[in-house]
Amino acid sequence: MDSLEHLNPQQRAAVTAPSGPVLVLAGPGSGKTRVLTYRIGYLLSQLGVAPHHILAVTFTNKAAREMQTRVEKLLGHTLQGMWLGTFHAICARILRREQQYLPLDASFVIFDEDDQQALIKRALRELNLDEKLYRPTSVHAAISNAKNNLILPEDYPVGTYRDEVVARVYKRYQELLISSNAVDFDDLLLYAWKLLNDFPAVREQYARRFEHILVDEFQDTNLAQYELVKLLASSHRNLFVVGDEDQSIYRWRGADYRNVLRFEEDFPDRQKVLLEQNYRSTQRVLDAAQAVINRNRNRTPKRLKSTPEHGEGEKLVLYEAVDDYGEAAFVVDTIQQLVAGGKARPGDFAIMYRTNAQSRLLEEAFLRAGMPYRLVGAMRFYGRREVKDMIAYLRLVQNPADEASLGRVINVPPRGIGEKSQLALQLEAQRAGRSAGLILMELGQLGKDSPHWQALGRNASLLADFGALLGEWHRLKDEISLPSLFQRILNDLSYREYIDDNTEEGHSRWENVQELLRIAYEYEEKGLTAFLENLALVSDQDTLPENVEAPTLLTLHAAKGLEFPIVFITGLDDGLIPHNRSLDDPEAMAEERRLFYVGLTRAEKRVYLVRAAQRSTYGSFQDSIPSRFLKDIPADLIQQDGRGRRMGKSWQSDSHRGWDHSYNGTWGSRPEKVKPSHAPILQPRFRPGMRVRHPSWGEGLVVDSRIQDDDETVDIFFDSVGFKRVIASIASLEILS
DNA sequence: GATACTTATCTTTTT
DNA sequence: GATAAGTATC
Numbered sequence: 001m002d003s004l005e006h007l008n009p010q011q012r013a014a015v016t017a018p019s020g021p022v023l024v025l026a027g028p029g030s031g032k033t034r035v036l037t038y039r040i041g042y043l044l045s046q047l048g049v050a051p052h053h054i055l056a057v058t059f060t061n062k063a064a065r066e067m068q069t070r071v072e073k074l075l076g077h078t079l080q081g082m083w084l085g086t087f088h089a090i091c092a093r094i095l096r097r098e099q100q101y102l103p104l105d106a107s108f109v110i111f112d113e114d115d116q117q118a119l120i121k122r123a124l125r126e127l128n129l130d131e132k133l134y135r136p137t138s139v140h141a142a143i144s145n146a147k148n149n150l151i152l153p154e155d156y157p158v159g160t161y162r163d164e165v166v167a168r169v170y171k172r173y174q175e176l177l178i179s180s181n182a183v184d185f186d187d188l189l190l191y192a193w194k195l196l197n198d199f200p201a202v203r204e205q206y207a208r209r210f211e212h213i214l215v216d217e218f219q220d221t222n223l224a225q226y227e228l229v230k231l232l233a234s235s236h237r238n239l240f241v242v243g244d245e246d247q248s249i250y251r252w253r254g255a256d257y258r259n260v261l262r263f264e265e266d267f268p269d270r271q272k273v274l275l276e277q278n279y280r281s282t283q284r285v286l287d288a289a290q291a292v293i294n295r296n297r298n299r300t301p302k303r304l305k306s307t308p309e310h311g312e313g314e315k316l317v318l319y320e321a322v323d324d325y326g327e328a329a330f331v332v333d334t335i336q337q338l339v340a341g342g343k344a345r346p347g348d349f350a351i352m353y354r355t356n357a358q359s360r361l362l363e364e365a366f367l368r369a370g371m372p373y374r375l376v377g378a379m380r381f382y383g384r385r386e387v388k389d390m391i392a393y394l395r396l397v398q399n400p401a402d403e404a405s406l407g408r409v410i411n412v413p414p415r416g417i418g419e420k421s422q423l424a425l426q427l428e429a430q431r432a433g434r435s436a437g438l439i440l441m442e443l444g445q446l447g448k449d450s451p452h453w454q455a456l457g458r459n460a461s462l463l464a465d466f467g468a469l470l471g472e473w474h475r476l477k478d479e480i481s482l483p484s485l486f487q488r489i490l491n492d493l494s495y496r497e498y499i500d501d502n503t504e505e506g507h508s509r510w511e512n513v514q515e516l517l518r519i520a521y522e523y524e525e526k527g528l529t530a531f532l533e534n535l536a537l538v539s540d541q542d543t544l545p546e547n548v549e550a551p552t553l554l555t556l557h558a559a560k561g562l563e564f565p566i567v568f569i570t571g572l573d574d575g576l577i578p579h580n581r582s583l584d585d586p587e588a589m590a591e592e593r594r595l596f597y598v599g600l601t602r603a604e605k606r607v608y609l610v611r612a613a614q615r616s617t618y619g620s621f622q623d624s625i626p627s628r629f630l631k632d633i634p635a636d637l638i639q640q641d642g643r644g645r646r647m648g649k650s651w652q653s654d655s656h657r658g659w660d661h662s663y664n665g666t667w668g669s670r671p672e673k674v675k676p677s678h679a680p681i682l683q684p685r686f687r688p689g690m691r692v693r694h695p696s697w698g699e700g701l702v703v704d705s706r707i708q709d710d711d712e713t714v715d716i717f718f719d720s721v722g723f724k725r726v727i728a729s730i731a732s733l734e735i736l737s
Numbered sequence: 738g739a740t741a742c743t744t745a746t747c748t749t750t751t752t
Numbered sequence: 753g754a755t756a757a758g759t760a761t762c
Contacts, residue, residue: 252750557749
């Protein structure tokens with residue numbers, strides 16, 4: 001490999017570091033992927049390491065694919081035998097191979113978010129818990145968090161009564177997963193860790209196989225992932241990790257950037273390389289980004305330097321739209337102008353936002369302008385009901401024990417198996433100690449001769465009909481190809497007639513099913529198991545259409561690892577960036593800041609910072625104030641776009657003009673405004689009898705108010721729309737009397 | 738049991 | 753404003 005001269009001294013130091021633990025702290029745009037690919041190339045061609053002795057972990061499947069092609073390009077030939085993928089994909093692969101150590105059989109499936117939620121709800125119901133009090137999402141988050149920290153149900157720490165409840169749900173949830181012959185995302189990591197931890201022979205086997213382990217985006221690993229990697233590297237310690245604390249944005253998923261610090265403690269002899277030379281952005285962009293991130297503590301200070309070719313660069317452009325429609329219009333207009341003027345190509349642009357919901361208005365604006373765009377993530381294809389239903393059918397065929405899938409499709413299309421019959425079936429299954437799917441198939445096969453027929457009474461015949469279908473498919477699954485099986489199911493269900501009602505909606509539903517079928521053809525060789533595993537582990541993130549010359553719409557999270565000549569960051573309002581839910585937690589706020597930093601550092605040449613003075617949330621208009629992070633960017637790096645509303649320099653740090661006054665003229669002068677609170681609210685601010693004003697519903701009378709979930713819920717009778725229930729911190733109510 | 742309609746509740750971010 | 757959950761009606 002003679003190409004090492006293409007690297008700068010720091011990069012070269014990282015690539016050629018001697019075996020053993022290596023920590024590379026890589027600022028944005030510093031050639032992180034380059035270092036990883038060269039390191040792999042170096043191991044292979046200079047040190048003579050065989051490909052199958054290398055394990056490389058990336059954050060997304062897309063990053064894995066990219067790394068594969070880049071390494072191959074570097075070597076000049078194809079590369080086989082190296083394990084390369086996300087933590088979840090690699091764990092799934094290990095678990096399939098070592099399935100005999102697990103409480104599951106070989107056909108186990110991976111539950112997605114919806115299935116997990118459904119199972120949690122079921123556990124809650126079985127334990128007679130109030131879903132209002134123990135919200136499925138929050139209970140699930142607690143359980144997921146426990147798993148990410150390698151805490152098993154029996155070890156769940158119980159401090160409060162709530163913990164005790166969560167522990168019970170956790171235990172039951174896990175039983176349900178196992179009896180469904182299924183794992184959730186967290187189980188993939190947890191089981192893999194437990195396998196290596198509990199069985200030294202297995203650990204040895206993998207540690208011997210993976211002589212060299214490389215981890216990308218190390219700042220976003222959670223404890224389970226870190227411990228897993230440590231076990232794998234326990235004997236040889238050849239662990240090469242690359243990351244940047246400043247780009248850690250997955251704390252809510254258990255990621256802990258302090259793993260970087262832990263790594264330094266656990267491997268005191270580690271090599272450490274700092275990459276500060278930025279090859280992506282102009283110095284202006286970097287200065288702005290650093291001004292934002294420098295306010296965070298607990299980080300390795302870095303000085304990002306641009307290269308001379310980039311020059312000083314342009315100022316960041318700030319645009320303050322009247323509302324979110326104006327925001328979207330500005331984005332599309334600006335792109336059209338730049339493209340028409342030959343200053344940029346459509347593919348040069350990225351439009352970023354904090355929440356997926358924000359994409360809608362932007363999409364509409366692009367549609368109206370007749371301009372194509374590409375959208376990353378957000379429930380597109382795999383989130384569609386018809387697609388999920390078909391996947392559920394296939395999963396059920398693969399694994400009849402799958403309760404979540406069975407529950408999803410047992411009555412889709414409607415076949416007369418309502419709530420009562422389903423309950424009877426479940427009871428019978430529990431009594432017999434077998435899965436509902438197996439009972440169904442037996443009913444289908446034996447009919448009245450089945451011992452369950454009697455028990456199910458008049459429900460039996462419809463259940464048996466469905467069971468017969470299921471049994472037939474199950475029998476066929478090893479005989480015919482995946483696409484044929486798929487077609488067979490579609491036929492038996494008359495699925496097209498069911499979903500395609502000849503409306504435009506109907507046609508598009510059927511097209512989605514056809515698209516899934518097309519993907520099934522790609523898995524004709526690899527088979528059903530591989531197909532399902534891929535569906536579970538390949539995200540929308542990974543399905544970004546390549547080679548399409550169009551602006552890209554994506555969340556700030558999805559933007560990690562990407563770069564674009566021109567970047568729009570939209571929704572720069574308090575409540576979005578930083579997000580409302582992070583306001584009262586300093587750690588969460590630090591992460592919001594990192595998120596903004598990640599967005600800024602995606603840009604090569606130019607950044608547009610866009611916000612709206614009013615935006616519709618929950619379907620009604622709300623006033624908003626500029627993101628507090630805007631104040632951290634020095635004024636001389638920003639230029640305000642003249643087309644925007646002039647509202648003084650309210651975003652500047654030295655201005656003490658209150659936000660409340662900047663809206664005068666639009667709304668007339670107002671009494672004191674109640675601002676969203678940062679700390680948990682302990683005392684109600686509104687009392688029955690008060691007159692208040694809501695931005696869109698006008699004046700009303702407070703009927704009741706109480707503290708709920710650290711926030712104030714207010715019942716108001718509005719003169720215009722009557723009775724409404726609002727959240728005080730969101731509704732920006734004014735007290736009139 | 739299916740369907741059409743109404744209401745409540747809410748939303749980060751994703752493997 | 754979208755969707756899950758709840759209610760009314762066939």
